[in-house]
Amino acid sequence: MISIEGLRKVFTANKTETTAVDDVTLSIEQGDIFGVIGYSGAGKSTFVRLINRLEEPTSGKVYINKQEITALKKNELRLARQDIGMVFQHFNLLWSRTVEDNIAFPLEIAGVEKEERQQRVQSLIDLVGLSGKEKTYPSQLSGGQKQRVGIARALANKPSVLLCDEATSALDPETTNSILDLLVDINKQLGITIILITHEMHVIRKICNHVAVMENGKVVEHGNVLDVFSHPKNNVTKKFVQQLMGDAEAENEFEHLINTFKQGRLIRLHFVGETTNDALISKLVKTYDIDISILQGKITRTQAGAYGTLFIQMTGDEAEIAKAIQHVSEETSVELEVIRNVD
Numbered sequence: 001m002i003s004i005e006g007l008r009k010v011f012t013a014n015k016t017e018t019t020a021v022d023d024v025t026l027s028i029e030q031g032d033i034f035g036v037i038g039y040s041g042a043g044k045s046t047f048v049r050l051i052n053r054l055e056e057p058t059s060g061k062v063y064i065n066k067q068e069i070t071a072l073k074k075n076e077l078r079l080a081r082q083d084i085g086m087v088f089q090h091f092n093l094l095w096s097r098t099v100e101d102n103i104a105f106p107l108e109i110a111g112v113e114k115e116e117r118q119q120r121v122q123s124l125i126d127l128v129g130l131s132g133k134e135k136t137y138p139s140q141l142s143g144g145q146k147q148r149v150g151i152a153r154a155l156a157n158k159p160s161v162l163l164c165d166e167a168t169s170a171l172d173p174e175t176t177n178s179i180l181d182l183l184v185d186i187n188k189q190l191g192i193t194i195i196l197i198t199h200e201m202h203v204i205r206k207i208c209n210h211v212a213v214m215e216n217g218k219v220v221e222h223g224n225v226l227d228v229f230s231h232p233k234n235n236v237t238k239k240f241v242q243q244l245m246g247d248a249e250a251e252n253e254f255e256h257l258i259n260t261f262k263q264g265r266l267i268r269l270h271f272v273g274e275t276t277n278d279a280l281i282s283k284l285v286k287t288y289d290i291d292i293s294i295l296q297g298k299i300t301r302t303q304a305g306a307y308g309t310l311f312i313q314m315t316g317d318e319a320e321i322a323k324a325i326q327h328v329s330e331e332t333s334v335e336l337e338v339i340r341n342v343d
């Protein structure tokens with residue numbers, strides 16, 4: 001469990017103060033994959049670097065498994081950091097060392113015996129899928145492979161927390177996916193808590209259980225990924241959801257649909273979680289004497305389940321349409337909104 005209480009960081013440069021992280025309070029559960037999303041300058045990097053005190057907080061507290069990181073002296077912090085691995089956007093590898101020597105480096109610093117070191121390095125190389133590359137130098141690796149070395153090195157001292165600072169931002173989409181799959185594997189196999197920061201919704205959608213949205217140094221919204229993205233309250237969150245869902249969630253789509261489809265009732269169905277798997281549309285058509293046309297929509301999957309929006313047009317007998325609407329509203333967890341009634 002990680003507790004962050006009233007965390008603040010004020011930078012002073014050229015007599016100008018910038019509050020990069022502004023009174024952030026959060027709890028992150030053990031074993032969670034917790035994403036922090038925000039646009040450039042929101043304070044994400046500073047936030048994640050405050051957790052292991054790569055940046056010293058101006059005020060506030062960070063606890064990891066009840067140990068107050070912010071109260072530790074320098075030498076105590078060095079030891080505590082062995083429990084907090086970190087992965088960087090630009091890998092931060094040692095270019096003159098081979099893959100195995102890069103991974104061994106934190107073990108050498110921690111004073112781990114040679115035999116134990118070699119065993120651990122080999123099992124980490126296997127874990128991240130780099131078998132056969134032990135003697136290779138970073139310059140001979142692809143971006144994805146370099147990040148695998150970065151991840152193995154971060155895991156060398158068996159940390160309980162892994163901080164990922166834009167770990168996939170320098171990678172192409174396919175490589176990004178393979179690194180995200182690796183992080184999920186590691187989370188499942190080792191039970192490690194992962195905190196990752198990103199500006200890409202796709203990353204949050206694919207692997208996170210919880211998310212915090214940052215803007216101007218503040219966490220403006222946080223919670224379960226499905227809850228936050230299915231009912232975004234803050235404007236920044238809404239923009240990120242739109243990035244993922246396209247126009248399907250945009251308010252101005254109503255206008256367009258109302259003008260294009262002149263008949264019947266236009267309805268927006270909002271699916272959250274398990275219900276997306278139910279054959280709702282076909283059930284409605286079989287049970288009630290109505291026709292349903294699917295106009296547009298998008299359903300996407302997150303770690304916590306699927307969510308999305310579907311715009312449909314119901315035509316047919318008025319009383320049957322009313323019954324179908326009542327069925328959806330009262331018997332399912334799908335949210336239904338009539339955006340145009342029959343004239």
Ligand SMILES: Nc1ncnc2c1ncn2[C@@H]1O[C@H](COP(=O)(O)OP(=O)(O)OP(=O)(O)O)[C@@H](O)[C@H]1O
Pocket residue numbers: 011012013018019020038039040041042043044045046047199
């Ligand atoms: N060392 C520093 N000195 C002065 N200001 C800083 C320093 N580091 C960050 N800042 C400022 O703090 C704010 C937050 O920066 P930060 O890098 O944490 O944001 P970010 O969300 O990670 O953005 P990006 O993705 O672009 O790195 C910015 O206004 C930035 O200019």
